[in-house]
Amino acid sequence: MKRALKIAGYTWAVACIVVVLATFVGNNYFSAKLASSTGITISPWFSGGEIVGSIDHATYKTVIHRPVFDGLIGERKEGFIQIEWQPVTALPLVIEDGIDFTGDGKEDFAFRLDTAAGRGTLTPRNPSVIAIQTLVKVNQGWVARIQLRKVS
Amino acid sequence: MMKEHPPHAKTIEVRQSPGKSFLFALPMMLLTLMMMSGGKIPADPQRLFVFTVTYLFFNLLFFLMIHTGKTDRYRATAFITYAILFIVSFISHMFEARGSMSLSQEKILLCEVPFCHLVIPMTLIPAAFTKTIIFPGTITGGYASIASMFTIWIGASLSLGRGWCSWGCFFGGLDDAFSRILKKPVFRNINPRWTYLPWAVLLAVVLSAAAFLSPTYCTWLCPFKTVTEFEAVTSFKILVQTILFASLFIALVIVLPLLTKRRTQCSLFCPFGAMQGLTNRINAFDVRIDPDRCINCKRCVTACPTLSVTEESVRAGCPLISCMKCGTCMDVCPSGAVAFHVRGTPVAGNRNIKRMLFLYAAFLFLAIFSGGTIQDGLSRIIRLITTGSMI
Numbered sequence: 001m002k003r004a005l006k007i008a009g010y011t012w013a014v015a016c017i018v019v020v021l022a023t024f025v026g027n028n029y030f031s032a033k034l035a036s037s038t039g040i041t042i043s044p045w046f047s048g049g050e051i052v053g054s055i056d057h058a059t060y061k062t063v064i065h066r067p068v069f070d071g072l073i074g075e076r077k078e079g080f081i082q083i084e085w086q087p088v089t090a091l092p093l094v095i096e097d098g099i100d101f102t103g104d105g106k107e108d109f110a111f112r113l114d115t116a117a118g119r120g121t122l123t124p125r126n127p128s129v130i131a132i133q134t135l136v137k138v139n140q141g142w143v144a145r146i147q148l149r150k151v152s
Numbered sequence: 153m154m155k156e157h158p159p160h161a162k163t164i165e166v167r168q169s170p171g172k173s174f175l176f177a178l179p180m181m182l183l184t185l186m187m188m189s190g191g192k193i194p195a196d197p198q199r200l201f202v203f204t205v206t207y208l209f210f211n212l213l214f215f216l217m218i219h220t221g222k223t224d225r226y227r228a229t230a231f232i233t234y235a236i237l238f239i240v241s242f243i244s245h246m247f248e249a250r251g252s253m254s255l256s257q258e259k260i261l262l263c264e265v266p267f268c269h270l271v272i273p274m275t276l277i278p279a280a281f282t283k284t285i286i287f288p289g290t291i292t293g294g295y296a297s298i299a300s301m302f303t304i305w306i307g308a309s310l311s312l313g314r315g316w317c318s319w320g321c322f323f324g325g326l327d328d329a330f331s332r333i334l335k336k337p338v339f340r341n342i343n344p345r346w347t348y349l350p351w352a353v354l355l356a357v358v359l360s361a362a363a364f365l366s367p368t369y370c371t372w373l374c375p376f377k378t379v380t381e382f383e384a385v386t387s388f389k390i391l392v393q394t395i396l397f398a399s400l401f402i403a404l405v406i407v408l409p410l411l412t413k414r415r416t417q418c419s420l421f422c423p424f425g426a427m428q429g430l431t432n433r434i435n436a437f438d439v440r441i442d443p444d445r446c447i448n449c450k451r452c453v454t455a456c457p458t459l460s461v462t463e464e465s466v467r468a469g470c471p472l473i474s475c476m477k478c479g480t481c482m483d484v485c486p487s488g489a490v491a492f493h494v495r496g497t498p499v500a501g502n503r504n505i506k507r508m509l510f511l512y513a514a515f516l517f518l519a520i521f522s523g524g525t526i527q528d529g530l531s532r533i534i535r536l537i538t539t540g541s542m543i
Contacts (some may be wrong), residue, residue: 002498005496005497006496006497006498008496009436009494009495009496009497010494010496010497010505010509012436012494012495012496013436013437013494013506013509013510013513014509015436016310016311016312016435016436016437016509016513017311017509017512017513017516019307019310019311019513020307020311020513020516020517020520021183021187021516022307023303023304023306023307023308023311023517024187024304024307024520024521025187027300027303027304028300030299030303031292031297031299031300031302031303032292032299034299034302034303035291035292035299038279038283039283040279040283040284040285040291040299041283041284041285041291042263042284042285042287042288042289042290042291043278043282043284043285043286043287043365044284045286045365045366046260046263046286046287046288047263047288048261070282070284070365071365072277072278072281072282072362072363072365073281134257134261136256136257136258136261137258138258138261138262139258139262143261
């Protein structure tokens with residue numbers, strides 16, 4: 001028994017050296033496998049959530065993400081919706097958009113973006129729309145996050 | 153009471169003759185050459201020079217480790233060099249990519265923040281429940297992707313356990329360096345109760361991260377943001393966060409290691425380190441104290457930079473779960489009682505083989521993981537000297 005344990009111990013120790021080599025040699029493979037087998041993604045609180053629609057304005061488009069209320073279990077009361085305007089080179093000086101994220105055919109809020117001044121104005125038409133959380137210029141265009149609150 | 157040196161104390165030395173040391177180091181030379189070069193020696197003279205310096209640096213240290221029988225001295229040289237050049241390389245990259253060390257809202261919204269292992273404990277519960285990672289990084293591809301860091305963490309946990317904290321962590325070398333500056337500590341006694349603090353921090357950050365779906369340690373506490381990247385101060389909240397993490401850096405990474413000669417950030421605060429201690433239990437290597445050789449001089453208790461060797465643990469024959477396998481205790485032990493050990497094997501006997509097996513796994517990990525960063529850091533310094541700019 002002692003001998004078997006000893007052999008197992010040394011084999012395990014040698015395997016550790018192999019693990020070190022495999023970690024680095026196969027890093028790309030293992031990373032891709034880890035990502036695909038777990039199906040893990042970036043939390044919508046950071047990624048903005050999946051894109052659910054877009055409005056085509058001929059030279060530029062408005063991209064609408066799904067409202068994010070995701071909690072650890074179930075949904076939270078507070079959330080946000082991310083809207084993007086792109087590409088940055090084709091954006092007019094002033095953008096005015098009406099967004100319907102509930103899909104009921106009625107505008108939930110209107111957003112006016114002054115791209116020259118970097119200023120946004122929000123006009124809520126739905127009580128769940130609270131305020132502008134973030135408005136940032138990125139490489140591809142402009143990104144806004146609108147704070148939402150669930151209304152029962 | 154202190155025992156006399158055992159009569160066989162001289163025979164237990166792990167020193168090797170230069171010829172034998174060279175033979176033992178030869179496989180490391182070949183493996184590091186293969187891994188660091190990727191099978192292709194750089195053609196550009198500057199890159200070739202940097203590669204050669206890095207390669208010789210690592211292999212000289214490994215040779216000396218075998219030849220002198222000392223572990224910590226040479227490990228620390230490589231580990232501290234890694235930490236310093238990591239900062240040089242990382243900051244240069246940040247300036248190259250963004251023009252500053254501060255993280256902009258844009259990079260956060262675009263999920264382009266480099267992932268670091270310290271976030272891992274906070275991501276586990278949200279990942280289990282929501283199948284998402286609560287960090288604004290990339291899953292695969294790009295610089296320091298999440299899946300890549302997870303792979304490295306799994307590999308390190310399987311091969312080294314908490315040895316990661318002394319052989320792999322690119323931040324650990326900082327408080328390790330500061331803990332070595334003074335010859336004697338100003339404060340000798342640290343209440344052992346403080347060693348529970350990292351567990352409390354771990355519990356707090358894991359629960360708060362799960363509750364808020366946000367990496368709370370990174371946002372509020374991580375001291376290493378001071379020397380890597382941090383959010384631009386655009387609000388009072390971010391100002392408070394900045395003051396908090398910068399103060400923690402000064403206290404835990406600079407002042408306390410200087411005054412106590414202990415790695416205070418790693419052993420008394422780091423939540424990742426606390427979690428990594430658990431992986432010591434599923435690891436082939438550990439550190440053992442041979443009661444037959446121990447002369448109860450308590451040098452290991454005094455010298456352990458992570459407070460992992462206590463009088464009780466000496467009596468029990470092994471350090472605490474927080475042991476980072478740095479090798480300090482075995483370097484200071486006058487009777488050779490403390491040694492690396494392979495689970496399942498007897499504590500006494502074959503000390504050299506066990507030490508060599510651990511050193512091969514640990515040093516190889518350090519050399520491969522840090523090799524590219526050290527080369528980049530050196531290139532930046534050469535660029536700074538020759539052109540006046542690191543970017």
